[in-house]
Amino acid sequence: QVQLVQSGAEVKKPGASVKVSCKASGYTFTGYYMHWVRQAPGQGLEWMGWINPNSGGTNYAQKFQGRVTMTRDTSISTAYMELSRLRSDDTAVYYCARVRGSLRLEHGMDVWGQGTTVTVSS
Amino acid sequence: DIQMTQSPSSLSASVGDRVTITCQASQDISNYLNWYQQKPGKAPKLLIYDASNLETGVPSRFSGSGSGTDFTFTISSLQPEDIATYYCQQYDNLRITFGQGTRLEIK
Numbered sequence: 001q002v003q004l005v006q007s008g009a010e011v012k013k014p015g016a017s018v019k020v021s022c023k024a025s026g027y028t029f030t031g032y033y034m035h036w037v038r039q040a041p042g043q044g045l046e047w048m049g050w051i052n053p054n055s056g057g058t059n060y061a062q063k064f065q066g067r068v069t070m071t072r073d074t075s076i077s078t079a080y081m082e083l084s085r086l087r088s089d090d091t092a093v094y095y096c097a098r099v100r101g102s103l104r105l106e107h108g109m110d111v112w113g114q115g116t117t118v119t120v121s122s
Numbered sequence: 123d124i125q126m127t128q129s130p131s132s133l134s135a136s137v138g139d140r141v142t143i144t145c146q147a148s149q150d151i152s153n154y155l156n157w158y159q160q161k162p163g164k165a166p167k168l169l170i171y172d173a174s175n176l177e178t179g180v181p182s183r184f185s186g187s188g189s190g191t192d193f194t195f196t197i198s199s200l201q202p203e204d205i206a207t208y209y210c211q212q213y214d215n216l217r218i219t220f221g222q223g224t225r226l227e228i229k
Contacts, residue, residue, distance in 0.1 A: 059217070106154045110168045
């Protein structure tokens, strides 16, 4: 079945970096855009950016420009999100989510990873 | 970036009630509006895409409408399992924005 499996929880110190992975299975990885979305404790959903797994092209939310890098490894159908210069307010659950519809961005996110908890604390 | 104003922020209703949530975009987004349900500790689930299309496997009591800047999400007859937080999400010019969310409770 179609699924996204993310890497495990991380605890980081302020100023460090974190890299979260998202392994896709059950579909053609390069055929669908992938978003990254985060959710701070008790807060709403916040879009971070997307990657086109086919071309490697990316688009980041302005808030994260310069701190986030999204990459992929097509040989293992895995997308990555790296966030640098971590602060305490980066503590959140980070999700990867596939966009519905082949290489289209408009149609919503139909498959989600289980989420990766990143805790930033000194 | 486009701003999404979702209301109400919370809502209490009885089983069997008709429930309506609205989302307003700060500019025209055509029909590029999606709705999600999120239960505590779980990832969001896509319910409605392109403003009014029901995602596969989603019960028909859920529906969406609207275009341009004003959108509505409706549960025709609230069920106990519908207790969750609901989010709208827009797409425009390569970027995404979520609404603030609506927490739905049973009265």
